[in-house]
Amino acid sequence: MLGLVLAVAAEPARAQSTGRFHLVRSASGSKGAPDGTRFIFEDPRTVFQAGKDRQVLVTFEWQGPAGRHHCEGAWKDPSGRTVFTSAADVNVPGTRFGVYWGLSLPDTVATGTWVIETRVDGEQAGAYLPGAE
Numbered sequence: 508m509l510g511l512v513l514a515v516a517a518e519p520a521r522a523q524s525t526g527r528f529h530l531v532r533s534a535s536g537s538k539g540a541p542d543g544t545r546f547i548f549e550d551p552r553t554v555f556q557a558g559k560d561r562q563v564l565v566t567f568e569w570q571g572p573a574g575r576h577h578c579e580g581a582w583k584d585p586s587g588r589t590v591f592t593s594a595a596d597v598n599v600p601g602t603r604f605g606v607y608w609g610l611s612l613p614d615t616v617a618t619g620t621w622v623i624e625t626r627v628d629g630e631q632a633g634a635y636l637p638g639a640e
Contacts, residue, residue, distance in 0.1 A: 528571040530625075530633030531603065535565045539607075546607040557616040565623055565635050568605035575599070576627050580608045583622045 536548030537560045546566040555563050567580070575598045582591040593608040608623070625632045 526630040526632075528569045528627045528630055528632040530567060531570050532568040532605075533565065533633065533635045535563060535635065537562055537564060539564055539566075541607075544603075545605065555612065557612050558614045560612055562609045562611050564607055564609045566605060566607040567625055567633065567635070568603065569627060569632055570603055571599075571627065573599050573601055576604070577629075578606045578632075579626045580606075581624045581626075582610050583624065584617050585620055586617070587622075 534548060534551055536550045536552055537555060538550050539546055539548035541547075545568070546564075548564070548566075565580075567578075575596065578595045578597060580593040581589045582593075584590045591610060595606045595608075597604055597606060623635045625634060
């Protein structure tokens with residue numbers, strides 16, 4: 508069975524964020540929807556199957572200054588090559604904000620360690636570390 512496994516780093520808020528933006532939370536699933544200022548997963552999980560699951564959704568929440576921010580997520584395959592980049596512009600009235608991004612899964616996908624690296628306003632802002640079984 509070809510699978511894709513996502514695993515969050517042990518302490519993403521401290522270990523992966525630098526500068527003005529601090530990663531507070533990251534999570535994944537294949538189904539969900541925005542609920543106010545948060546993204547809620549119907550099926551929070553870290554294991555996905557190519558050919559069965561259609562997509563992987565990952566949400567990030569940061570603590571940082573209020574204002575307009577440009578957020579980017581770079582999906583990297585096991586070879587370290589960026590295969591897809593997502594972007595979002597958000598206008599944040601408070602100091603906590605988040606975005607979610609999705610990656611469509613083809614019937615076959617490279618197995619190994621996948622990484623989604625984020626930037627906010629050009630600064631590194633944390634990563635969600637997917638891997639494969």
